[in-house]
Amino acid sequence: DGGITQSPKYLFRKEGQNVTLSCEQNLNHDAMYWYRQDPGQGLRLIYYSQIVNDFQKGDIAEGYSVSREKKESFPLTVTSAQKNPTAFYLCASRESRGITDTQYFGPGTRLTVL
Amino acid sequence: GQNIDQPTEMTATEGAIVQINCTYQTSGFNGLFWYQQHAGEAPTFLSYNVLDGLEEKGRFSSFLSRSKGYSYLLLKELQMKDSASYLCAAQGQKDDKIIFGKGTRLHILP
Numbered sequence: 001d002g003g004i005t006q007s008p009k010y011l012f013r014k015e016g017q018n019v020t021l022s023c024e025q026n027l028n029h030d031a032m033y034w035y036r037q038d039p040g041q042g043l044r045l046i047y048y049s050q051i052v053n054d055f056q057k058g059d060i061a062e063g064y065s066v067s068r069e070k071k072e073s074f075p076l077t078v079t080s081a082q083k084n085p086t087a088f089y090l091c092a093s094r095e096s097r098g099i100t101d102t103q104y105f106g107p108g109t110r111l112t113v114l
Numbered sequence: 115g116q117n118i119d120q121p122t123e124m125t126a127t128e129g130a131i132v133q134i135n136c137t138y139q140t141s142g143f144n145g146l147f148w149y150q151q152h153a154g155e156a157p158t159f160l161s162y163n164v165l166d167g168l169e170e171k172g173r174f175s176s177f178l179s180r181s182k183g184y185s186y187l188l189l190k191e192l193q194m195k196d197s198a199s200y201l202c203a204a205q206g207q208k209d210d211k212i213i214f215g216k217g218t219r220l221h222i223l224p
Contacts, residue, residue: 104159
């Protein structure tokens with residue numbers, strides 16, 4: 001079954017702890033993305049990666065870190081430096097073929113920091 | 115700077131047609147995405163426009179005008195299941211960065 005997986009669906013952490021959210025895709029896509037969504041808001045870009053071993057900051061990268069050691073995997077670490085980490089985190093991968101382009105999302109992880 | 119604007123909420127009647135507008139300002143532009151997102155779920159891809167004009171996919175159509183920085187999503191023969199948020203997103207020209215608007219919450223009345 002192809003697609004993007006994120007785990008876990010719900011995650012609870014204590015304030016001050018780092019937490020890593022997983023994102024795996026078997027679609028053979030080069031580009032991968034992490035977004036954050038707060039209630040009633042749109043998606044805000046945290047980090048994105050166009051190719052293995054390379055990634056760029058999005059609009060709200062502070063307090064987050066990523067790695068892209070394998071094409072299939074793009075984990076996101078929410079560090080204790082992130083002031084308001086409670087949110088819905090969405091990972092996506094993208095297939096670009098010139099005039100056709102599709103971005104697929106995983107099911108998301110709801111992180112609650114207590 | 116980069117900015118994507120779309121209405122916050124819209125209401126339409128079952129069986130009718132609704133048009134959701136999106137204007138964008140980006141540093142370079144390559145293409146525009148539309149997504150549907152039901153409450154509590156991840157967004158699902160609807161369309162991608164890179165050329166000017168209208169693209170039709172069943173009940174949904176998407177339009178792009180690059181010169182005006184404008185797009186719309188047209189939903190025909192509305193069904194109750196179309197009640198959702200619709201997200202507009204623009205892709206920059208130089209890299210793979212994709213930026214989203216805040217979304218339009220569409221309410222369908224019977």
